[in-house]
Amino acid sequence: MRVMVIVKASTSSEAGELPSAELLEAMGKYNKELVKAGVMKSGDGLKPSSQGLRVRFRGSERIVTNGPFAETSELIAGYWLWDVASMEEAVDWVKRCPNPMKEESDIEIRPFFEMADFAESDPDGKVAAHEDELRAEVAMSESTLVPYLFFSGRCAEAIAFYEKTLGATIAMLMRFSESPDGVPEGMLQKGFEDKVMHATVHIGKLTLMCSDGCDDKSAFDGFRLALSLPSEGDCSRVFDSLAQGGTIDMPLTPTFWSPLYGMVTDQFGVGWMVMVPGEQS
The missing domain is CATH 3.30.720.110 (Signal recognition particle alu RNA binding heterodimer, srp9/1)
Structure with missing residues (x-):
């Protein structure tokens, strides 16, 4: 189940006081545990409400109000989006969290609605199908497409050429002989053991992935x-x-x-x- 874990604002967070180096380090370790466990999907801290706005809906009117907002207990200072098996698991994780504030503080856990919750109002599934389409559209809008080139044994030579002619920079390069999993027997053409298994190269704003491939048969067309x-x-x-x-x-x-x-x-x-x-x- 998906939950939003909400860090409620406090007097210090609304005053714009930044967390100490010790708290930042502790939070970093905690977030790393969340990520490693596959729980954390995203999360961020929020600036105080003095830097925010509110929009009130009143009929056809839209009334914009500048912060700060008085009711500190109703404001939030940060959040996580988690994917957990149950509310009990979410509570267990929250109990392990360092206190995010200098004073006493509260963290609220709220489950997301899922489309199954609206089954009675969507008997033919049209709304659910539309939501699936929107999720797919959002996922594709955040995707990246990178050219992957196979140089048939000349990858290192090509990268050196692009470094010289185009100012390319190498972000990562691994040879077959360096693979932590090894290479299956018979996969490589003889003499390719020290060829480039994978490399990531930046040319201007372009990210290019490349390899020698497993033999000298590849051709660009x-x-x-x-x-x-x-x-x-x-x-x-x-x-x-x-x-x-x-x-x-x-x-x-x-x-x-x-x-x-x-x-x-x-x-x-x-x-x-x-x-x-x-x-x-």
């Missing part, structure tokens, strides 16, 4: 990476760098959508579209 640069000088410099040892598929030229645009396949077989963004209409 049917896609290109689009790289936008702020000026024509930068565009020409990067285009020329990528073309070293590669093939120019379309020379840099002005187009109706870009002041300068070209296509090049680098020496590793990766296709690029290099451009200066056009003006937004």
Whole structure:
């Protein structure tokens, strides 16, 4: 079951007093235990109500009131979203929490409504289906899509090339020989034992994942990476760098959508579209 665990505000939290270093450390350890147990899904502290607003609904009116708000006992200073088996489990976890305030304080546990609670009002399941669609839409809006390239044994060479030509930085790199689980027998082509099993590389705002793969049979086909640069000088410099040892598929030229645009396949077989963004209409 999902519950919201609410840290009620206190005189010190409403005064904007920040927690001590000791409390921050204790809370950090507690949150780590929650995450490790699979209980905590999210959580944050809130600034005092003096920095907040309220909107009152009165018929068609919407009346906005600036904080602070007087009834401290009704305000909240922070929250967690937990996934627990029962309210009893939630209580057990709350009892282990460090006191979040300098003075006496309260933490409130409130279960979320689930669609099953509304079955009587939704006999045909239309509302439940709509909620499922919305949850899926939210999940996709928060998802990330990252290109994953297989370099057929030339991954380390390619990364070094992109470091030099594009200013790439390596966030992580692991070779097959470094795998904590080992590699199944017969999976790798002979000589691939020290090849790159997985790497994460940043090029500007792009995150790129890459590997050597298990053999030298991979080939790039049917896609290109689009790289936008702020000026024509930068565009020409990067285009020329990528073309070293590669093939120019379309020379840099002005187009109706870009002041300068070209296509090049680098020496590793990766296709690029290099451009200066056009003006937004």
